[in-house]
Amino acid sequence: MAIKLIGRRMTSQRKLILDVIRTAKGHLDADDIYRLAREKDPHISLSTVYRNLNLLKESGLMVERHLREGHHYFELNVRPQHHHLVCIGCGKVFEFKCESTEKMKREVEEDSRFRITGIEVEMQGYCPECQENRIDE
Amino acid sequence: MAIKLIGRRMTSQRKLILDVIRTAKGHLDADDIYRLAREKDPHISLSTVYRNLNLLKESGLMVERHLREGHHYFELNVRPQHHHLVCIGCGKVFEFKCESTEKMKREVEEDSRFRITGIEVEMQGYCPECQENRIDE
DNA sequence: TCAGTAATGCAACTCATTTGCAATAACGAG
DNA sequence: CTCGTTATTGCAAATGAGTTGCATTACTGA
Numbered sequence: 001m002a003i004k005l006i007g008r009r010m011t012s013q014r015k016l017i018l019d020v021i022r023t024a025k026g027h028l029d030a031d032d033i034y035r036l037a038r039e040k041d042p043h044i045s046l047s048t049v050y051r052n053l054n055l056l057k058e059s060g061l062m063v064e065r066h067l068r069e070g071h072h073y074f075e076l077n078v079r080p081q082h083h084h085l086v087c088i089g090c091g092k093v094f095e096f097k098c099e100s101t102e103k104m105k106r107e108v109e110e111d112s113r114f115r116i117t118g119i120e121v122e123m124q125g126y127c128p129e130c131q132e133n134r135i136d137e
Numbered sequence: 138m139a140i141k142l143i144g145r146r147m148t149s150q151r152k153l154i155l156d157v158i159r160t161a162k163g164h165l166d167a168d169d170i171y172r173l174a175r176e177k178d179p180h181i182s183l184s185t186v187y188r189n190l191n192l193l194k195e196s197g198l199m200v201e202r203h204l205r206e207g208h209h210y211f212e213l214n215v216r217p218q219h220h221h222l223v224c225i226g227c228g229k230v231f232e233f234k235c236e237s238t239e240k241m242k243r244e245v246e247e248d249s250r251f252r253i254t255g256i257e258v259e260m261q262g263y264c265p266e267c268q269e270n271r272i273d274e
Numbered sequence: 275t276c277a278g279t280a281a282t283g284c285a286a287c288t289c290a291t292t293t294g295c296a297a298t299a300a301c302g303a304g
Numbered sequence: 305c306t307c308g309t310t311a312t313t314g315c316a317a318a319t320g321a322g323t324t325g326c327a328t329t330a331c332t333g334a
Binding site for chain 1: 241
């Protein structure tokens with residue numbers, strides 16, 4: 001990951017936050033990142049975490065997703081594009097890839113005359129485990 | 138719209154809120170609904186609006202969507218399924234339909250062994266108007 | 275090495291949403 | 305129709321995620 005942001009300085013806190021994000025796989029919210037960062041530097045403040053997340057978001061290195069009610073998750077903005085599958089039962093977030101979204105994008109672009117810059121597909125459902133645990137319905 | 142919720146009472150405020158939602162087309166957030174409702178009943182309170190929105194959400198009559206940062210939109214849970222196109226420039230939300238999502242659902246269902254109950258597709262981009270207003274890039 | 279200023283920590287502040295509580299009113303039983 | 309139960313309301317206070325002002329610290333380019 002290139003971490004040379006023009007006009008920005010590389011502080012120990014920023015380095016730590018980037019490290020946490022890079023190391024941890026999956027989806028983290030601001031508080032997860034704060035907690036993990038504090039294990040290494042107990043003096044880091046929550047506002048520093050937020051400020052850095054915003055910076056990373058603006059610079060395009062990370063993407064913010066609102067996958068669950070009241071939870072903003074951050075993830076590295078890595079190609080290739082992938083989408084999300086959220087289990088209603090346990091809240092776990094899975095990722096999947098899908099070729100047909102590009103086709104869909106072009107269709108919608110043509111119909112709407114929008115210039116489309118992003119697609120997000122989110123599916124909800126029950127993961128295999130949670131299907132078993134539900135007798136009801 | 139069937140408004141017979143077991144164990145619930147039909148108050149004038151609830152009726153008004155349902156009416157506002159039914160009448161206004163498009164996507165409303167809690168504050169929009171509050172504002173519109175107050176035009177008819179200036180004494181209605183914001184917490185009543187929130188409480189009723191939660192009720193409607195739980196009962197499945199409405200769906201809550203997080204289309205923009207910090208904005209929760211509500212809409213009637215009407216079939217047929219449709220998806221959202223958000224303009225990054227002006228914030229307007231458009232809807233579109235798409236046949237290929239069903240196919241996508243089946244594909245993912247097979248691969249993941251999830252039981253999928255919902256799909257949401259959201260695209261971001263610039264609407265025709267906002268494309269013109271942007272010289273940059 | 276040093277000055278300029280980006281970044282930090284802290285505490286105080288937003289702003290959307292929720293909650294406790296006392297007062298009100300819907301509606302089913304009688 | 306009347307009454308009592310209790311769902312619902314309005315208000316004000318509380319919550320909680322995220323932001324901001326400010327004085328201090330510490331990168332970094334000259």
